[in-house]
Amino acid sequence: MTTYPSDSTRLKTAKLIEEWFLATGRDLPWRTALPHSRGCSPWGIMVSEFMLQQTPVVRVLPVWEAWMKRWPTPADLAAEPASEAVRAWGRLGYPRRAQRLHAAAVAIVEKHDGAVPDTREALQALPGVGTYTSAAIAAFAFGRRESVVDTNIRRVHARLFTGSALPAPSFTAAEARLAEELLPEDRAESVTWNAAVMELGALVCTARSPKCEECPVAAECAWLAAGRPDPEYTPKGQSWHGTDRQVRGAMMAVLREAGAPVPRELFLARPEGWDTGAVTGAALDSGLDSGPGSGTVDVTWSAGDGVFRTLDALHRLQAPADQLERCLAGLLTDRLATESDAGVTL
Template sequence: MSTEITDTSRRLAPRLIEDWFLANGRDLPWRTALPHSSGCTPWGIMISEFMLQQTPVIRVLPAWEAWMNRWPTPADLAAEPASEAVRAWGRLGYPRRAQRLHAAAVAIVEKHDGAVPDTREALQELPGVGAYTSAAIAAFAFGRRESVVDTNIRRVHARLFSGKALPAPSFTAAEARLAEELLPEDRAESVTWNAAVMELGALVCTARSPKCEECPVAAQCAWLAAGSPEPEYTPRGQAWHGTDRQVRGAILAVLREAGTPVPRELFLERPDGWDGPAGTGSPDLSWGGSGVLHHLDALHRLKAPAEQRERCLAGLLKDGLASESDAGLTL
């Protein structure tokens, strides 16, 4: 990697990337960095940041819209039990995010008069809000100059400025320093820069199939100048099939659909002679309807060992994502 390439990248990249973003950025309902944005409340941006953690935009959009329609303010969500947040979370994955978002709404009502706090420090005191989320909310909801560094931004920085195919497996101090150095001094421009680099990583500078021919800074890219070297390690994708996460998700799908407690034994053993929702021998689930039957059948089709289902039930109860009474389990 030549010094000249790096210097050129640092000088030209901000303007080129921001111009590209202003012309090509997606018009997402929680986005405020584009000139034609209709605006979004800090609470709406906060919900989006929780939902977008490890979940793609295409799956978040309908869920975000449903949440904003149902709970347009923190007070609206705080007024309902946490189980309703978990139920409405649907299939976004990592349902503890819903639980923490509900807890954050309660804290906002109790400690901030129902208004989302506007500084990174105050935000980070809320349940479920860490370093990245607090910086993102402060920047995108309140226009503060904060270094927002997600996976997409790390990848763009690694290729454009460091000549690496991928960033280090874990966020490093050197990456943090680089992000701070690149952040524009002007507050408004810093917000646009954060959103623009994030969008470039999401749409063009992707992990597996980068569209270098569409990249506005290809001529300044240290990775391309170095001949596009292979990654120094092989990223490990998160397993899903057969994991506790999959089984927990299947159990929660049943509980979300059920209107009353579901007997514990229905999670642990497939009823004798039951061929599924459309088959014979179906258990008496008239209280839950066809949706419960469908999700219960999906759980049993996983063929998870009984001890794994027991472990997942225990974990959901411990995490507060489910509760149990003599009648059975509920959210």
């Protein structure tokens, strides 16, 4: 059951968490809520919010820095094809985020004169920007008083005020009301509060191994007071090995590395006896019916070593033929890849 804190408790809790954050918060290049922050453009904050969706900071940092060096404004990104955004996305996963970020950059140029809009409503009208992302950009880029609630914040709220080990599987109306109740009235303080609680959940109040001895509000925590009860449900972990996501990711790695179209046959089976650096007249056993009396395809193709390494990694997964076909078709349907007579490319 949600316990709404008194004004005095809320103020005390907020002060303790914010003091902890101001003293120990990570100096991330897109963070503006710390006194020593280096400053970041609204576009840089927007890019970080897209990249940080379901992806840890340590993986995002190098990609974000390279991205901002190459495309410091929405106009810079919009001027290039979406395929370049997907290529630069690297191994962050969920490459459709790169497509949507590119589409958002185009919309910003066409509808907002190249400037990231500063209201939640205008932000949410952009491609790929949902409820959470619009609130986060409005708060962190423009200092708006917005309730920003991600997984980390939900977990802190659940433990601190409801005594639950984990928040509900899906975001509830009660959680939204609690988040609004906790949000400071002052705009600047509300931005710091959002960033501070998010940081507490990311570094201390973690899902699996919370560091309660380091928590600045351990004495106020309803979950600790209840004896750290177990979760009411078992979170479903995201599987990876053997999934379509893994195979699609391996195919995307090939396309990012390749500077020219890749014959579709090379995605569907590994040629016997190929030499790294070239496939010349190789009989490719695709396991498919490629003609009367034949189960092979003749391929003449050459590329750099990096492409062959990624192709080798794809085929080491030993995915069945129907999965390879399905995953390649999915990339084409999602427009993460295109196909011509010459082959498949971003």
